[in-house]
Amino acid sequence: MPRFPKPPEGSWTQHYPELGTAPVSYEDSTSPEYYQREKKAVFKRAWLHVGRVEQLPRVGSYFTKDIRAANASIVVVRDRAGQVRAFHNVCRHRGNKLAWTEDPKLDSQGICRQFTCKYHGWRYDLDGALKFIQQEGEFFDVDKSRYGLAPVHCDVWAGFVFVNFAPEPEQSLREFLGPMVTALEGYPFDKLTARFGYSTTIQSNWKLYMDAFAEFYHAPILHAKQSPEKYSAAAAQAGFEAPHYQLDGPHRLVSTSGVRFWEMDADLLKPMEIITRSGLFGPWEKAELGEMPPGLNPAGCDPWGLDSFQLFPNFVILIWSQGWYITYQYWPTAYNTHVFEGSAYFPPATNIRERVAQEMAAVTFKEFALQDSNTLEATQMMLENDYVNEFHLNDQEILCRHLHKVVRDWVADFEGARR
Amino acid sequence: MTTLLPAEFADLEPFAAKWCLPTEHERYHTRLASTMDEMQALYDAAKPRVTDAMVYLEKLPFDALPEDAVNLLHLLYSTIEVSFPVEVWRQPRVPDTGSASFDCFIEPVP
Ligand code: FES
Ligand SMILES: [Fe+2]
Numbered sequence: 001m002p003r004f005p006k007p008p009e010g011s012w013t014q015h016y017p018e019l020g021t022a023p024v025s026y027e028d029s030t031s032p033e034y035y036q037r038e039k040k041a042v043f044k045r046a047w048l049h050v051g052r053v054e055q056l057p058r059v060g061s062y063f064t065k066d067i068r069a070a071n072a073s074i075v076v077v078r079d080r081a082g083q084v085r086a087f088h089n090v091c092r093h094r095g096n097k098l099a100w101t102e103d104p105k106l107d108s109q110g111i112c113r114q115f116t117c118k119y120h121g122w123r124y125d126l127d128g129a130l131k132f133i134q135q136e137g138e139f140f141d142v143d144k145s146r147y148g149l150a151p152v153h154c155d156v157w158a159g160f161v162f163v164n165f166a167p168e169p170e171q172s173l174r175e176f177l178g179p180m181v182t183a184l185e186g187y188p189f190d191k192l193t194a195r196f197g198y199s200t201t202i203q204s205n206w207k208l209y210m211d212a213f214a215e216f217y218h219a220p221i222l223h224a225k226q227s228p229e230k231y232s233a234a235a236a237q238a239g240f241e242a243p244h245y246q247l248d249g250p251h252r253l254v255s256t257s258g259v260r261f262w263e264m265d266a267d268l269l270k271p272m273e274i275i276t277r278s279g280l281f282g283p284w285e286k287a288e289l290g291e292m293p294p295g296l297n298p299a300g301c302d303p304w305g306l307d308s309f310q311l312f313p314n315f316v317i318l319i320w321s322q323g324w325y326i327t328y329q330y331w332p333t334a335y336n337t338h339v340f341e342g343s344a345y346f347p348p349a350t351n352i353r354e355r356v357a358q359e360m361a362a363v364t365f366k367e368f369a370l371q372d373s374n375t376l377e378a379t380q381m382m383l384e385n386d387y388v389n390e391f392h393l394n395d396q397e398i399l400c401r402h403l404h405k406v407v408r409d410w411v412a413d414f415e416g417a418r419r
Numbered sequence: 420m421t422t423l424l425p426a427e428f429a430d431l432e433p434f435a436a437k438w439c440l441p442t443e444h445e446r447y448h449t450r451l452a453s454t455m456d457e458m459q460a461l462y463d464a465a466k467p468r469v470t471d472a473m474v475y476l477e478k479l480p481f482d483a484l485p486e487d488a489v490n491l492l493h494l495l496y497s498t499i500e501v502s503f504p505v506e507v508w509r510q511p512r513v514p515d516t517g518s519a520s521f522d523c524f525i526e527p528v529p
Contacts, residue, residue, distance in 0.1 A: 196443075197525040203518075225514045228507065272502035275469050342521075349527065352476040352492070358527070359496050363443075366521050367503055367513045374519035 004243040004257075011395045012245040019401050023390040028404055029205035030384045034411075035335035041414035042313050042407060043069035046250075047155070047162040047169070047176045049315040049329065050076060054159070054193055055109065056084060060126055063109035064089050064099050069332040070165045074152050075099045075115070079126040086154035086163045087128050091117040092147040098124070115149075124149050157182070159189045180248035181309060183295025184317070191289070192325060192345040196362040199341045202373050204380035206314060206330040206338040207403060212372045213318075213328055214310060214399035216240045216256060222375060223368055226280075231268040244299035245398050250312030250406045252399045258303030258321055276360040280368065281305060283357035287323025287347050297321075310399060312406055323347065324358075326365065336380055342369055423490045427475060431468060431494060434461050438497040439490040443523040446493075446500045451511050458501040458511070465498040489529050 007015035014021065028034055050065050062077035075089040075098065091098045096119040101108040114131065115124045123132035128149035133142060153164040155173040162173050174182060202209060212218070220235035227235070244255040261269060262277070262284045270279070277284040296319060297304045308318040316328040324346045331339045344362050349355035382388075393401050423435035438461060440446045450458065472491055479488050504511050 194527040195525055196523065196527070198521040198523050200519070200521045225508065270502065270506045271466065272499060272506060275466070276499065343525075346527075349481070351481050352473050355481070355492075355527070355529070356473060356495060356499070360499050362526070363499055363503070366523075370513050370516040370519045370521060373521075374516040377518060 003241045006395075013395050013398045013401065016247055016398070016402070019398065019405060023392050024401065024404060025389050026208075026383045026391060026404075027389065028407060029207050029380070030335065030386065032335045035205075035332065037411050037415070038332075038407060039069050039071070041411040043067070043332070044165045045170070045410070045414065046313050047164045047171075047173050048313070049160050049162050049311065050074070050086075051161045052159055052189075053084065053156060053161060054190070056161075058111060060111045060113055061109075062099060062112065062115075064107050066105075066107060067165075067331065072152070072165055073097060074163060075149075076154065076161060076163070077126055084154060084156055084161055085126075085128065086152040086161075087149035088152060090150065091119065091122055092130060092149070093117065093120055093122045093133075098149070158185055158187070177311070178249045178251060180246060180253060180295065180298075181251055181311060183298070184293055184309065184319075185295070186291075186293035187296060187319065187325075188289050189325070189345075192347055194346040194348045194358065195343050196358075196365075197341065197343040198366060198369070199339060200373060201333070202338055202340050202376055203336065204338070204376035205336055206332040207407065208376045208379055209328075209330050209338065209340055209373065210310065210314070210316075210403055211397075211400040212376060213308065213316060214252070214254070214403060215397045216242065216254075217394065217396040222371055226364075226368060226371070228268060228270060234268070240396060242396060243301045246298065247402055250410070252310045252402050253298070254308050254399060255297055255299055255301050256305040256308075257301055258305040260303065272360065276356050277353075278357035278360035278364075280361070280364045282320045282322035282324050282361045283346075283354065284322070285354075285357065286321070289323050289347070310403070312403075324361070336384065340373065423487065424494070425475065425487045425491060428468065428472065428491055431465055431491075434464060435490060435494060439493045440497060441489075441493055441528075443496075443500075443526050446497050447523070449497070450500050450504065453501075453511060455504065455509065455511070458505050461498065462501050462505040465494065466502070469495060469498060484529060492529055 009015045013019055051063060055063050056078040059078055059080055062075055064075045066073045073089045074086050076086045079085050089098050096117055097104050098115050098117055121134040125131050130144045130147045153169050155162055157173055157177060217240050219240055224232040242254050242256050246253040259281060261279060273279040296307055304321045306318055306320045310316050314330045318326040327343050329341045333339060344365055346358045349358060422432055423439050424432055472495055476488055508514055
């Protein structure tokens with residue numbers, strides 16, 4: 001008997017019949033050729049999250065970002081009118097990378113009044129307009145008004161900055177995000193500014209890590225050694241079931257039920273969890289954040305643990321009931337490598353106990369994520385050997401099934417439209 | 420001799436030079452480079468003092484902690500950092516993560 005009711009069709013997967021229930025192939029994660037198709041069909045077409053507005057506090061604040069999956073390198077800046085804009089980070093003179101510090105291969109950030117090219121000193125204002133050419137008289141009729149920085153489509157939703165590399169995006173950002181995601185509007189992302197940020201390079205296809213955080217079926221098994229034995233044994237015995245799954249266009253959501261650690265026996269907990277009153281699910285003292293938007297915990301789960309909103313293609317916003325949130329982002333660098341960025345955001349601590357509880361939650365999060373990421377390399381190696389290529393996904397893995405289907409659909413749509 | 424910690428926490432002073440570290444990067448890598456005995460010693464000494472330390476620190480202005488108080492806070496963070504191997508894993512690294520690493524590039528201060 002399922003612990004939570006399933007949809008009338010009998011399963012979450014069958015509730016969305018376009019997904020099918022057949023075994024799946026992971027060829028989309030092991031082929032250099034498919035990755036090239038994915039870059040064109042997905043990463044050069046979808047709206048991609050690149051940062052938060054808090055990274056651009058003032059006029060002239062900027063950050064750069066290399067997005068290899070779109071063969072792009074951009075600079076995102078707050079212009080004189082206070083708008084967030086994005087440009088290709090390339091000088092119009094002879095193509096030098098415009099904004100960088102020390103190592104041009106690394107992303108950088110800062111504040112400036114204008115951008116000056118390090119090579120021959122051409123200057124651009126914060127709106128991207130070309131303002132100055134060194135020894136302009138030596139050139140042959142360069143009309144400065146025609147050679148501003150090349151713009152990239154850029155828009156902001158709920159403080160998250162997105163860019164789109166299509167010549168003309170097929171949808172506005174709002175249309176792309178759709179009703180399930182935009183119903184999160186009103187969540188106080190702007191107040192949760194205490195950030196723990198981590199990054200790492202993973203030797204696996206980006207979708208395998210999306211999959212790892214799209215299902216919690218693995219949690220009681222892969223993470224068993226994180227907890228006292230008694231807790232792990234009980235968790236493995238119970239298995240994992242989510243009370244709610246939801247798909248909306250290319251995006252997906254899972255809600256989980258809450259755990260009241262503070263009511264548990266001490267032998268189920270780690271001593272440091274009891275002392276700091278914190279752990280994997282966050283501080284036991286819930287941060288009071290006011291009224292929550294209707295899009296959060298849309299099925300009204302009680303007790304509710306978290307909502308993981310997985311935005312196509314490569315961005316996840318995971319909101320915990322205890323008043324904090326996590327983001328995950330997966331940036332492909334090849335068919336079998338990607339850069340992973342994970343951040344935990346809390347309301348800025350106002351006292352020691354809050355801060356210590358945040359530290360405990362952040363350290364715990366990292367230790368779990370280390371186990372997740374190490375496993376991916378083991379999976380990637382074996383998938384690439386290609387002796388076995390049919391794999392079974394259960395109903396708790398519906399979101400993995402959906403991600404791979406959406407990628408396939410986007411590739412087919414794009415290639416179909418060009419034929 | 421100069422001390423790093425407030426006088427009330429003189430009992431933890433022997434651990435201060437090694438473990439009063441301001442960044443997660445330093446704390447994590449010190450953990451990986453330490454033996455279980457070294458981490459057990461810190462844990463055994465500091466764990467019973469965590470609540471005392473929080474009570475002590477709570478009396479000070481959180482946004483303007485004096486240097487010795489900040490050191491004490493960093494020692495608390497290190498105690499959290501070593502609690503994972505000491506309480507459950509019996510090894511410095513979380514099991515089955517031989518080739519994985521995460522770089523912490525931003526964290527709240529203090
Ligand atoms: S390449 Fe930028 S000024 Fe020459
Ligand atoms: Fe996990």
